[in-house]
Amino acid sequence: MKEFDIEERVQIAIRNFESGFNCAQSVFLAYSDIFELDLNMAKKMSVSFGGGVGRLREVCGTVSAMAMLAGFKYPVMDQNDQEARTKNYAVVQKMADLFKEKHGTIICRNLLPAAEAQKTAPAPSERTKEYYAKRPCSKFVEEAARIAGRMLKNELD
Numbered sequence: 259m260k261e262f263d264i265e266e267r268v269q270i271a272i273r274n275f276e277s278g279f280n281c282a283q284s285v286f287l288a289y290s291d292i293f294e295l296d297l298n299m300a301k302k303m304s305v306s307f308g309g310g311v312g313r314l315r316e317v318c319g320t321v322s323a324m325a326m327l328a329g330f331k332y333p334v335m336d337q338n339d340q341e342a343r344t345k346n347y348a349v350v351q352k353m354a355d356l357f358k359e360k361h362g363t364i365i366c367r368n369l370l371p372a373a374e375a376q377k378t379a380p381a382p383s384e385r386t387k388e389y390y391a392k393r394p395c396s397k398f399v400e401e402a403a404r405i406a407g408r409m410l411k412n413e414l415d
Contacts, residue, residue, distance in 0.1 A: 260292045264407030271403035282309025282319030284399045310366025319387045320402030321364045324353045352414050353405050357414050
């Protein structure tokens with residue numbers, strides 16, 4: 259696997275978010291090159307997980323991105339390989355637990371301010387200075403990118 263600096267990738271993830279990518283894309287794209295994924299393919303793979311999966315405000319998109327990255331690090335190539343599946347799920351659960359320890363939950367609507375938590379219409383909010391000022395999402399992107407980096411460097415075992 260390609261060498262990388264976790265804190266550099268964290269900053270890339272934050273810049274991704276602040277440039278307009280959704281939360282899931284921001285984290286996933288920060289590491290997609292490690293698995294030699296085409297950037298456009300990585301954007302397509304991760305876009306639907308933003309806003310708590312399609313803006314439904316369910317599992318935070320940053321947590322979904324961590325899970326997607328775990329699938330590349332710990333793939334299950336044989337549907338009958340229970341050991342590989344168990345390893346993958348254990349890593350995903352560990353990352354979710356670390357995120358939850360810091361933020362209290364992995365559920366998007368519970369992470370957002372009350373006024374934003376109920377907005378589930380499919381149209382995303384316009385990205386303005388006010389949007390970024392009232393949204394805590396940058397810190398979730400930061401934390402998830404850091405956790406994902408630790409997982410990719412085998413630091414969570």
